[in-house]
Amino acid sequence: MESLTLSDVEQKYYSDLFVYCDTDNTKKVASYGRVLDLFRAAQLPSEVVIQITELCGATRLGHFGRSQFYIALKLIAIAQSGLPLRVESLNSVKDLPLPRFVVGKNEAETRHVALYQDPDSQGLYPASAAALIPRPPGRGHQNKKVPTSASAHPVHEAVQPTAPSIETQQAEPTSPVVSPHQSPPTSPPSWRKHKRQHSGGNADRQPVVAPAGVVWTQFREKQTAPVAGDGLWASQSPPLPGQESWVSFTADTPPSSTVPGAHPSSVQESTTIRTPMGPAATSTTNEIQRQSSGYDDPWKITDEQRQYYINQFKTIQPDLTGFIPGSAAKEFFTKSKLPILELSHIWELSDFDKDGALTLDEFCAAFHLVVARKNGYDLPEKLPESLMPKLIDLDDSAEVPESTPDVGFSGSPTEVTPNKSPSMPSLTQAWPEMNQSNEDTAIVHPVPIRMTPSKIHMQEMELKRTGSDHNHPTSPILAKPEVSEEVKLSVPATMKFVPANAAGDGYSSSDSFTSDQEPVERQRSQSGASPEALKVVAPPPPPPRPHPSHSRSSSLDMNRNFAAASAPGQPQPAAIAFPPAVPPRPLPTQSSVPHTGQRAEADGATGAGAALTTTSPQQIPQQPNFADFSHFQAFAASEQPSSLPEVDKHSDPGQGDKSSEGAGPLRTVKSDGQADERTPITVNSTKGSSGPLAPPPKPIRRRLKSEDELRPEDEQHVPQKPNIIAAALAAQPSIPRSVGKDKKAIQASIRRNKETNTVLARLNSELQQQLKDLLEERISLEVQLEQLRPFSHL
Amino acid sequence: MAVCIAVIAKENYPLYIRSVSPQNELKFHYTVHTSLDVVEEKISAVGKSLGDQREFYLGLLYPTEDYKVYGYVTNSKVKFVIVVDSANTSLRDNEIRSMFRKLHNSFTDVMCNPFHTPGSPIQSKAFDEIVSGMMSQSA
Numbered sequence: 001m002e003s004l005t006l007s008d009v010e011q012k013y014y015s016d017l018f019v020y021c022d023t024d025n026t027k028k029v030a031s032y033g034r035v036l037d038l039f040r041a042a043q044l045p046s047e048v049v050i051q052i053t054e055l056c057g058a059t060r061l062g063h064f065g066r067s068q069f070y071i072a073l074k075l076i077a078i079a080q081s082g083l084p085l086r087v088e089s090l091n092s093v094k095d096l097p098l099p100r101f102v103v104g105k106n107e108a109e110t111r112h113v114a115l116y117q118d119p120d121s122q123g124l125y126p127a128s129a130a131a132l133i134p135r136p137p138g139r140g141h142q143n144k145k146v147p148t149s150a151s152a153h154p155v156h157e158a159v160q161p162t163a164p165s166i167e168t169q170q171a172e173p174t175s176p177v178v179s180p181h182q183s184p185p186t187s188p189p190s191w192r193k194h195k196r197q198h199s200g201g202n203a204d205r206q207p208v209v210a211p212a213g214v215v216w217t218q219f220r221e222k223q224t225a226p227v228a229g230d231g232l233w234a235s236q237s238p239p240l241p242g243q244e245s246w247v248s249f250t251a252d253t254p255p256s257s258t259v260p261g262a263h264p265s266s267v268q269e270s271t272t273i274r275t276p277m278g279p280a281a282t283s284t285t286n287e288i289q290r291q292s293s294g295y296d297d298p299w300k301i302t303d304e305q306r307q308y309y310i311n312q313f314k315t316i317q318p319d320l321t322g323f324i325p326g327s328a329a330k331e332f333f334t335k336s337k338l339p340i341l342e343l344s345h346i347w348e349l350s351d352f353d354k355d356g357a358l359t360l361d362e363f364c365a366a367f368h369l370v371v372a373r374k375n376g377y378d379l380p381e382k383l384p385e386s387l388m389p390k391l392i393d394l395d396d397s398a399e400v401p402e403s404t405p406d407v408g409f410s411g412s413p414t415e416v417t418p419n420k421s422p423s424m425p426s427l428t429q430a431w432p433e434m435n436q437s438n439e440d441t442a443i444v445h446p447v448p449i450r451m452t453p454s455k456i457h458m459q460e461m462e463l464k465r466t467g468s469d470h471n472h473p474t475s476p477i478l479a480k481p482e483v484s485e486e487v488k489l490s491v492p493a494t495m496k497f498v499p500a501n502a503a504g505d506g507y508s509s510s511d512s513f514t515s516d517q518e519p520v521e522r523q524r525s526q527s528g529a530s531p532e533a534l535k536v537v538a539p540p541p542p543p544p545r546p547h548p549s550h551s552r553s554s555s556l557d558m559n560r561n562f563a564a565a566s567a568p569g570q571p572q573p574a575a576i577a578f579p580p581a582v583p584p585r586p587l588p589t590q591s592s593v594p595h596t597g598q599r600a601e602a603d604g605a606t607g608a609g610a611a612l613t614t615t616s617p618q619q620i621p622q623q624p625n626f627a628d629f630s631h632f633q634a635f636a637a638s639e640q641p642s643s644l645p646e647v648d649k650h651s652d653p654g655q656g657d658k659s660s661e662g663a664g665p666l667r668t669v670k671s672d673g674q675a676d677e678r679t680p681i682t683v684n685s686t687k688g689s690s691g692p693l694a695p696p697p698k699p700i701r702r703r704l705k706s707e708d709e710l711r712p713e714d715e716q717h718v719p720q721k722p723n724i725i726a727a728a729l730a731a732q733p734s735i736p737r738s739v740g741k742d743k744k745a746i747q748a749s750i751r752r753n754k755e756t757n758t759v760l761a762r763l764n765s766e767l768q769q770q771l772k773d774l775l776e777e778r779i780s781l782e783v784q785l786e787q788l789r790p791f792s793h794l
Numbered sequence: 795m796a797v798c799i800a801v802i803a804k805e806n807y808p809l810y811i812r813s814v815s816p817q818n819e820l821k822f823h824y825t826v827h828t829s830l831d832v833v834e835e836k837i838s839a840v841g842k843s844l845g846d847q848r849e850f851y852l853g854l855l856y857p858t859e860d861y862k863v864y865g866y867v868t869n870s871k872v873k874f875v876i877v878v879d880s881a882n883t884s885l886r887d888n889e890i891r892s893m894f895r896k897l898h899n900s901f902t903d904v905m906c907n908p909f910h911t912p913g914s915p916i917q918s919k920a921f922d923e924i925v926s927g928m929m930s931q932s933a
Contacts, residue, residue, distance in 0.1 A: 326908030333909075341917060344909040348920050356906035381919070 014070045021069065042076045052076060299384035301368050309364040323357035329366070336370050342379065346370060349383045361388075796876045796893065796929050797861060798822035801901065803913055804871035806830055810916040814929050826875045829855045829863045833873050836865070850898075851891050866894040874898065876928075893928055900924045 021038060039049045056071035078084075301309070310320065316332060317324045324332075326347075333343050350366035351358060358366060365387035373379055797818075801810040811826065813819045832855040852865035857880065866874040874897050878885060904910055904918045 326906065330908035340909050344907055344917065345919060347907045347909055348903070348918055351906065354903045354906055356908065 010074070014073045017073060018066055018069050039072070039076060042080060044076065044079050048079050052079065299368070299372070299380070300386045301364060305368065305371075306364055309367045310360065312367065313360055313363050320360050323355075323359055324363055326356045326358075329358050329363070333366065333370055336374060338370060338373055342373060343370075345379055346373065349379065350387070352383070352388065797879050798826065798875075798877040799897070799925050799929060800826040800875045800877075801897070801916060802826070802830065802873040802875065805913075806873075808915075809872075809913075810921070810925075812922075812925050812929065822877055825858075825861070825863060825877055829865060829875050830873070832856055832863075833865045833867060833875070837867055837871075851894055853887070864890050864894070866898070868898060868901075872901070874901075896924055896928065 017038065036049070036053075039052065040046070042049070044052075052072050052075040055075055056068040312332075313320065313324065316328050329347075330343075333346070334340075336343075338346075346366055346369045350362050350369060352362055352365075353359075365383065368387060369379060796814075798811070798813040800808055800812075800822075803809050808823075808826070811823060813822045833852060836852050836855075850866055850868060852867060855863045855865045855875075857863070859880065861880050862878050864876045864878065866876075868874075874894055876890065876893060876897075878890070900918075900921045901916075904916055904921050905912060907918065910916070910918070
């Protein structure tokens with residue numbers, strides 16, 4: 001036998017045919033009978049067939065080996081093209097069309113065809129009815145019906161209306177012309193999948209399907225071509241059963257490496273929608289058909305398929321780790337022309353985490369299902385395992401995703417977390433454990449993607465019931481790094497809450513819980529809402545709760561800050577306890593009492609003096625240093641009252657003497673007064689301090705203490721005014737210390753300083769007034785003295 | 795345990811009604827329809843104060859001799875109504891609540907489906923399964 005060189009296309013075709021003929025399944029020998037049938041289908045005169053058989057050497061061998069078979073096929077092609085049969089022509093003839101085999105050769109076949117046609121008949125009828133004449137390209141199913149109807153026609157005349165059959169026959173010759181250009185083998189592999197579903201009955205079907213299958217293939221090609229060309233995804237469910245036979249066929253079909261020529265210009269319709277998709281689709285579908293490998297798993301996605309899906313994913317969403325929103329996915333898959341109901345079901349199957357968006361895995365699964373459906377596979381009830389999306393993020397990837405219908409509410413906290421693993425094993429059992437675990441974890445909020453209002457509600461309810469326990473189990477989960485966007489969004493939110501609530505009690509935790517819920521819910525709903533404007537179940541009322549918690553936490557923080565700030569700071573208390581001058585104001589009222597008690601004459605000056613005295617008395621009990629001040633104060637105080645009566649009675653010479661003596665007795669009085677005044681004043685001061693002035697003395701005390709720290713004791717004798725001023729001044733240096741610590745403290749100290757300033761200014765003015773008065777008195781006294789002197793000389 | 799489960803849209807037309815037995819279907823439809831009045835009444839009573847989240851679970855709407863009707867409303871005014879056989883006294887409130895929660899969740903999943911138009915009848919198989927699960931128990 002001459003060596004035979006076959007083109008790729010021919011190679012594929014022939015191998016498919018060989019497998020088809022290989023009823024004994026020996027993969028080497030084609031059964032004689034089948035082959036003959038095939039040859040007869042070639043519509044060649046029987047002599048030609050015999051000649052071919054002889055030429056290929058089968059007669060010699062008694063059976064058809066692969067090579068013989070191929071040669072025979074080639075010869076058939078030659079014969080069909082009208083060339084004389086010669087062995088030499090095997091290799092010499094170039095551009096030989098593929099051998100054509102026409103259906104309808106024998107009754108047996110047609111009977112079988114009719115058999116399997118019955119389930120298709122429903123599809124057939126409408127198809128054929130609708131098909132009408134010009135098979136619109138892309139109506140693949142119509143095409144395929146055509147041959148079958150043609151085959152069935154001889155047997156069941158009623159099966160097909162004659163008109164279409166006529167057309168069919170007319171069309172038939174044309175279609176085979178077109179299709180063989182494409183590689184047949186591409187179709188059979190697609191049905192490999194189908195084989196699983198239609199187990200058994202293959203043997204019976206095969207003969208039937210064979211002829212139909214052959215044509216099928218051709219039409220399939222044609223279909224794929226228009227499919228490719230048009231990007232139309234005509235549903236082809238009925239033909240599928242017929243493809244069964246091809247399944248076994250493809251066992252040793254060498255996968256065609258490429259099908260570049262698969263979508264030739266036989267595009268009969270201009271592609272409108274999916275031009276870019278078209279060629280890709282063809283290649284894809286071809287690839288899929290070719291490579292739906294594995295008898296073990298019909299739903300497995302091959303690498304090429306996956307690559308294609310990934311590319312398609314990229315066109316929608318460049319980020320491979322991102323999501324495709326539901327609306328975009330809807331548009332994309334709507335182009336597949338599948339009914340919405342089926343698309344809806346596909347979505348249900350593939351959107352594993354039920355978030356309204358597709359990840360890469362989900363998208364691949366959905367795409368795969370769409371392709372399968374377009375090829376006629378029924379959609380599974382549950383997502384096949386091979387299509388299940390990998391759990392990308394979580395540690396829960398260990399958990400096999402099971403679609404738990406009961407998205408456990410009680411267990412919702414844990415179930416929530418994994419974005420991609422919608423199914424956590426029902427957490428109701430785990431719930432009690434979670435309650436006991438992690439008592440000291442901060443409140444965390446489940447960041448459930450699937451937070452529905454009911455869940456939140458339920459959780460809230462449970463929360464209120466069980467207190468903070470609820471929160472604890474969630475904390476470890478939340479602590480896990482999560483990829484989901486909702487989680488990402490909520491984690492920062494919850495993390496904020498965590499420290500704040502760490503110190504919180506159950507109530508605060510519950511508050512944060514709800515508040516966490518709400519941002520999570522909102523986030524989830526946002527993510528859901530963007531793809532899905534349709535999402536009716538709205539997020540829960542977005543309360544400004546985070547703010548209160550924020551404020552709470554912030555307040556806590558602030559408190560902590562304050563506490564921290566104040567801890568190192570005595571200056572702070574000093575700064576806080578700053579205003580020394582404030583107390584003097586109320587003092588006059590109090591100190592005026594003892595003074596009125598002491599001296600009958602009480603007036604404003606007394607009050608002023610008393611003010612002075614009272615300030616010092618306050619200091620007296622606290623600071624021994626200031627006891628000396630009180631000396632001067634008492635002196636000043638006593639001086640004034642004494643001077644006042646003198647002024648009042650200046651006209652009285654006795655008083656003048658008194659006044660002259662007043663200095664002496666004043667001193668003594670002063671000392672006595674001091675003692676006297678001190679005690680009552682101290683009493684008063686204590687009273688005063690115990691009174692409403694209680695707070696001020698404390699700051700004053702502190703201030704004094706700080707002053708003590710600041711100034712040595714040699715300042716004891718500084719009069720009160722300078723003392724006050726000094727105290728104010730002394731306190732001021734403490735301010736710079738606090739400045740660095742706290743702005744608020746600074747401002748407070750500034751305020752106090754200002755108050756001090758005003759008070760001091762007032763004091764100053766009063767004292768100045770007193771000074772004036774005193775000076776006047778002195779002058780008057782001196783005048784009197786002068787007047788009296790001449791008398792004394794006498 | 796439910797004898798009939800219904801999902802009613804905001805505009806008070808049914809999105810989904812399913813009964814256990816086809817014979818009493820009309821009766822249940824009628825029951826659900828009349829229960830809507832009670833639902834509306836409960837909704838309007840609660841939703842006065844702002845910020846007060848209305849309770850989703852409405853509880854027993856009204857009992858009759860043969861059965862009890864429970865209601866549940868979502869934030870988007872979608873109502874779920876469950877009709878339960880009165881003879882079945884073992885059902886506690888919590889169980890009814892959990893049933894509603896399940897319903898709500900699967901309803902959310904249906905809504906998530908971009909191919910589903912809100913306001914159109916629910917044709918999701920998953921939803922059907924869940925509902926069957928809830929109903930088949932009552933046999």
